[in-house]
Amino acid sequence: MASDQQPAPSRPTPPQTLSEAAFRDLYRRLRDRAQGGGEDRRGALDLLTPERVVAAAAEVRCGRTVSLAAPIETLPGPDSPEPASHRMTAPTHREAGAPGLAFARDRFAMNVHGDVDSHLDALCHVIYDGELYGGVPSSTVTPDGAGALTVDLVRDGIVGRGVLLDIPRLHGVPWLDPGTQVTAEDLAAAETAQRTEVGPGDLLFVRVGHRPRRRSLGPWDVTRARAGLHPTAVDFLAERRVPVLGSDGNSDAAPSAVAEVDFPVHVLAVNAMGLHLLDYLDFEELVPVCEERRRWHFLCVVAPLRLPAATGSPVNPIAVL
Template sequence: MTARDFRALYERLRRESARSVVDRSRGALCHVTPERVVAAVAEVRLGRTVSLAAPIETVPGPDDPEPAVHVMTGPDPDALGADGLHFATDRFAMNVHGDADSHLDALCHVVLDGELYGGVPASRVTPDGARALSVASAADGIVGRGVLLDIPRLRGVPWLEPGDQVTSDDLTAAEAAQGVRVGPGDLLFVRVGHRLRRTELGPWNAATARAGLHPAAAGFLAERKVAVLGGDGNNDTAPSTVQGISFPVHVLAIHAMGIPLMDYLQFEDLVPVCAETGRWSFLCAVAPLRLPGATGSPVNPIAVL
């Protein structure tokens, strides 16, 4: 996609979003109305819960040179066998926007031409935290109807190879094959098989090579009024197919349409349940940490089937 074509797509999606979003501070989360949350509860049939998050990495790897740090701070080893009351304590630190751990991108994460989503000045992001569009907009959680579209299943392969792209036609074909349709306010999850490939072949430098959505597939998100997009990769293909824009899907989803993204989830536990039941929609609950001013958060989305 040329830079000119990308800009035209960006401007069109930005205009469409401005017409459909009623609260710019929440972006596409406005599509998750109370009525749609109530309707999503009807998706529960088995009473079974499945995590869509991967275990947090604490060992360096080619896709995670700065892994999370988990340190046990207590009790003192000498006190473990002593009488009396003691507590086990620990401390955790994480590079939220890495290429291995499951996380949510807030609307303040993407800066383009000196602006955040909705024309908010980028200066609102300060060294002390974001003063607008932070992860605090989802402080009460995101609950709604989740839909999983399995693109490797559609193509008859275990995973998409790095550099491959998911098109709008792939998304609509997956809907037809799985007997499901993405609708307004849905939390859309697109599987490219990144996690399975990583498990089978080992980690690689995902910053330079990964499967993801073609930028034009953002039109599908706008048409269906998707509230959240989640993937088992970064959602963006690498290398980028757009001249001068490294993360075009991030720009289109977050900056143009106000759609929060969830990157590096895992669907390998969910796919067998959906395949067994023949149902690819479910109630989904996402609870980011309450981190005032943060550009994102580690996250553990839960599918309830």
């Protein structure tokens, strides 16, 4: 069995780019082997059987809970040109000083699919060649909302065994440099180093160190440079039959390994395979707990908002150890 100690610092091997033809071959192969999803079109969530949920709950040891979401930000920055807005609507000055009852009230609005705040991508979020997951026509998404594959699919939450693979830890660095692309070999090596294994129905979380880099060096334009998965790493997800993928980035690297497709991992995971994605999470409170307990798996509970026609939702996943 491999040691649980961190190795000496190493540099990830630069992965190769993919031609559009090679990407389309990969897309078709993953789409063809994906879970059918049934008439309810739940996609890969059908892998989260009641038996697997019960087994995940049985692994709770100390009952400690840890949030995997970052605090929502309201200040603009190079990675957040449209930040969330929060304002107080009450009490007024008159109400605040008056005797008797008064209420504090506020209003909140956000761009769900921004590059700062933690959120869930529904299956209707990614359109490729005019279709959503499962061949649903993109015309089901209208200015009034999405008509299929919405966040309403997960109105009862996503509950299962979460597994965190820490790629910077594998290479002995605090974070991966923007532009780094995580390979399937990296994911498998992290399993070995952490003495854990990703199995059918597991919620896979991949740490690239986006949050500590942002806090240490400041925000940057992540549309031009960010660490993420190489498209071929999605084969790992398919082989392990993973229904949910989460990252402290947005799972896609920039620049893209596919010149003609800016978000190849989104296309492969959401559109081809029917996976729900969790973007821009925060694992920095979870990592030391996992290291202390030498366990990198946990019960995970994800509860998006009830937004029946929405393509995504802000989310606060909770790890229970």
